[in-house]
Amino acid sequence: xxxxxxxxxxxxxxxxxxxxxxxxxxxxxxxxxxxxxxxxxxxxxxxxxxxxxxxxxxxxxxxxxxxxxxxxxxxxxxxxxxxxxxxxxxxxxxxxxxxxxxxxxxxxxxxxxxxxxxxxxxxxxxxxxxxxxxxxxxxxxxxxxxxxxxxxxxxxxxxxxxxxxxxxxxxxxxxxxxxxxxxxxxxxxxxxxxxxxxxxxxxxxxxx
Amino acid sequence: xxxxxxxxxxxxxxxxxxxxxxxxxxxxxxxxxxxxxxxxxxxxxxxxxxxxxxxxxxxxxxxxxxxxxxxxxxxxxxxxxxxxxxxxxxxxxxxxxxxxxxxxxxxxxxxxxxxxxxxxxxxxxxxxxxxxxxxxxxxxxxxxxxxxxxxxxxxxxxxxxxxxxxxxxxxxxxxxxxxxxxxxxxxxxxxxxxxxxxxxxxxxxxxx
DNA sequence: GTCTATAAGCCGATAGAC
DNA sequence: GTCTATCGGCTTATAGAC
Numbered sequence: 007x008x009x010x011x012x013x014x015x016x017x018x019x020x021x022x023x024x025x026x027x028x029x030x031x032x033x034x035x036x037x038x039x040x041x042x043x044x045x046x047x048x049x050x051x052x053x054x055x056x057x058x059x060x061x062x063x064x065x066x067x068x069x070x071x072x073x074x075x076x077x078x079x080x081x082x083x084x085x086x087x088x089x090x091x092x093x094x095x096x097x098x099x100x101x102x103x104x105x106x107x108x109x110x111x112x113x114x115x116x117x118x119x120x121x122x123x124x125x126x127x128x129x130x131x132x133x134x135x136x137x138x139x140x141x142x143x144x145x146x147x148x149x150x151x152x153x154x155x156x157x158x159x160x161x162x163x164x165x166x167x168x169x170x171x172x173x174x175x176x177x178x179x180x181x182x183x184x185x186x187x188x189x190x191x192x193x194x195x196x197x198x199x200x201x202x203x204x205x206x207x208x209x210x211x212x213x214x
Numbered sequence: 215x216x217x218x219x220x221x222x223x224x225x226x227x228x229x230x231x232x233x234x235x236x237x238x239x240x241x242x243x244x245x246x247x248x249x250x251x252x253x254x255x256x257x258x259x260x261x262x263x264x265x266x267x268x269x270x271x272x273x274x275x276x277x278x279x280x281x282x283x284x285x286x287x288x289x290x291x292x293x294x295x296x297x298x299x300x301x302x303x304x305x306x307x308x309x310x311x312x313x314x315x316x317x318x319x320x321x322x323x324x325x326x327x328x329x330x331x332x333x334x335x336x337x338x339x340x341x342x343x344x345x346x347x348x349x350x351x352x353x354x355x356x357x358x359x360x361x362x363x364x365x366x367x368x369x370x371x372x373x374x375x376x377x378x379x380x381x382x383x384x385x386x387x388x389x390x391x392x393x394x395x396x397x398x399x400x401x402x403x404x405x406x407x408x409x410x411x412x413x414x415x416x417x418x419x420x421x422x
Numbered sequence: 423g424t425c426t427a428t429a430a431g432c433c434g435a436t437a438g439a440c
Numbered sequence: 441g442t443c444t445a446t447c448g449g450c451t452t453a454t455a456g457a458c
Contacts, residue, residue: 011441029240029324030240031241032241033238033240033324036434036435037433045442046443047434047435047443048435048443049442051435051436052442052443108323112238112320114379114382115316115323115379115381116237116241117236133386137386152403152406153403156399156400156403157403157407158386159383159400160372160403160407162375162379163368163379164371164372167367167368167370168367170323171370173322173324177334177338178338178341178366179363192364192367195361198360199368199408200411201411202411202413203406203407203408204407243450243452244451244452253425254425255425255453256426259453260423260425264453265453
């Protein structure tokens with residue numbers, strides 16, 4: 007029964023996410039990760055071999071959710087529905103994977119030195135696909151002519167900011183922690199800016 | 215004549231901005247800053263006393279521009295004009311102070327441990343003022359009912375992303391460096407999302 | 423004011439007992 | 441598999457010659 011192994015790995019991963027998110031890779035001490043996990047430091051090395059390895063696992067844990075967030079773009083749908091679903095999912099990631107999101111953001115900010123070329127390529131391919139999809143909508147007259155790159159950058163930035171800059175959000179709103187209603191309001195605000203800003207009309211109601 | 219002093223301090227500050235922006239505070243070595251500045255390491259300590267002190271000066275250098283960006287909110291004006299000017303200035307900061315912007319972003323992401331309480335208070339007061347201003351516009355019927363906090367967060371995020379996540383921008387657009395036209399396009403895209411998204415009509419043309 | 427050469431301490435990583 | 445006790449390298453910071 008290796009459930010102790012599973013449990014400890016999970017404890018360390020969670021503690022590492024929190025520490026890396028709070029202080030960044032270089033400023034995080036493995037002894038702090040161990041302390042937060044409630045385990046002695048050598049266990050961290052026993053399970054993960056090195057600090058960098060542990061960091062890469064945290065990073066890896068957020069890539070799949072990020073790629074899956076683009077699912078709405080991968081099947082046919084009206085721009086209003088696709089973008090609404092995409093924005094809601096991105097906000098949900100900021101809420102549910104706040105620490106890993108922040109670690110990912112910090113990684114990107116510093117030029118993604120720990121992200122594998124495969125992962126970079128995957129993320130890029132998905133981005134290119136989403137951009138092409140938006141361009142098609144424009145060509146079909148479903149939305150106003152707007153640069154798809156900049157539109158996507160704005161959506162990424164606006165949704166990720168709730169994880170990345172949570173300190174700023176807390177300070178300005180005066181709430182230590184956003185609740186579900188706040189995240190909903192954030193999503194609806196961004197959806198409004200995007201749909202109205204791109205002059206996207208609602209799809210015709212299904213006749214069924 | 216202390217112009218050597220001024221010149222060296224300037225060289226070190228610039229090198230430090232670049233190094234801190236690239237790698238973050240903890241991962242940056244003072245020897246690398248010295249090397250980039252083309253000076254021996256002890257000069258860094260001679261002029262700035264400590265690595266942390268140098269970092270705080272870099273951080274400080276971006277606060278004034280950030281506060282000044284809100285100038286349009288501090289005088290009466292039509293929402294369309296104020297927001298347009300604000301967004302253009304924020305984008306200009308991302309372009310002209312790219313390194314310091316990134317250092318600031320990284321600092322905020324990790325809970326602003328090096329930012330003085332005075333600076334935090336100033337930035338907060340300005341944010342509160344801007345939010346109140348937007349709320350007034352809503353009450354006056356000049357724009358749609360939208361949560362001013364979330365609107366401001368989206369504007370901050372969308373404009374700062376060009377400095378903070380330049381690696382991502384470069385990777386997705388395939389351009390190593392954005393040119394003036396790209397920054398203009400970015401600003402106009404964000405302006406469009408905000409003005410149309412908030413249903414802000416243009417001010418009546420001046421009768422003169 | 424400038425720089426070489428060095429001290430002091432911290433932290434990632436591990437040897438080896440249990 | 442687990443943890444105590446320790447090493448070794450790296451980096452901040454400075455002493456002291458020029």
